[in-house]
Amino acid sequence: MSQGDVANTGQVVFAIEAFKRIHPVEFQRRFLSQETRHNGRGFSQFRATHVTKGTISTAQGSSTVRIGNTTVVCGIKAEVSEPDVKAPNEGYLVTNVDLSPMCSAHFRPGAPGETAQVSSEHLHRLFKGNVVDPESLCIEAGQAVWVLSADIVFVKYDGNVLDAAVIALTAALEDLQLPKAVFDSETGVVSADRTMGQGLTLRKRLFPATFSLIDGVYLVADADDAEEQLATATVLVVLDDNGHLVNIWKRGAGNISRETISRCVDDAGVRKATLTKELQDNTQKS
Template sequence: MAKDFNRIQPAEYLRRYVSQGVRPDGRRLMETRSVSVNVGSVTTADGSALVKIGNTTVLCGIKAEFTLPGGENNDEGYVIPNFELSSVASPQSRSGPPSEEAQVISKFLSDLITRSSILNLHDLCIEVGKLAWVLYCDFACLDQDGSLTDASVVALVASIANLRLPHAIVNEYTGLGEVTGNKDVQLQLNSFPVTTTFGLFEG
């Protein structure tokens, strides 16, 4: 009955809950969803995290690869986020090319990395002008139930905190990148950005 009423009269459905100071899921109006974080969830990734905010579930895995440095002085690496909304995440999700929502979240995460200075991109440079790391941050939404951007940001921060890079050098004979040791280099997090999603309903 409640689902049918919500579908037919969504505004009145919400109004009745709000008038009693609660949300449809039973939370108080200013009460946040519960949050859980599991780091190192993907053993094949260099860093990863599985984040749940309420029922919303986002997985982030980071893969590090060699690239040419960028930036003004050729002394910076790159962080490239790619968000995918799985077709099983919600009834509205479809298989195929990235949805507009997925593209917006990817762009948001890219801007966040740049503007929050979560990482110093200079730390990703192995040798100026010759070699740097590019971090491919792949996100998969497994269950979409609100606060999707918030969960993605937590997954990003937790995955970077979990990231371990191997020692690497430029081989003087081949000029190519070469791993010299185990994964024991941890990047320093300069900030811990947090986002909060909320809605306005009749003021």
């Protein structure tokens, strides 16, 4: 390749990047109108997902999940607490999603932003009862229960918070080892032997798939950050181990047809097969 060709190639790349920054919507439309995406994926194609369990030695359960360039770490700490008087034999699962400026310039320091708060709340609704049986966290009814505090920290953000968070929390719960706890009725004290652990029996595992409607026309799976900035609506589909529908959550403006929802559920079933293998095969113990 001659120096002239190299120079011309550099000018073309510079022009493309400039166009992408100045006219991001039109940049996306040029690709979408050709039935492809700026990252080369098809409309229904998800990014490669990698799951590793047991990545934090100081946590009772942990995992690291990568979806493309989005990376999240989940650590679960188990602590003894008193139960709610209205539910004396039920423990708690507390979820906290952390999206800091370290993972993306979209987020600001200080109190959790809207995305983090909404994600935390939806995770709690999804997992309480569906995945974690609160009664399985009871040590002594009316006296002591386990509180599972799940911190879901995004190390790098490139779109699709909820898929990454759901997968990470599912994997960390599968990795969880609760200390052996004994309640002394005379002293009211719980002794926990952290050298002896037992796994938590989950009611089911959750398999998420998020779809974004771009420009009100194009429905794409697993949108990256650039695509999310242009999305007018998103649909989260969650299936369980048996492929049964657990949850559909639509956010944003505009209507999405029944046919489109049905297609999302079908694509989520294909996605589930890949995630099932990842959750089964990728375990790392320190």
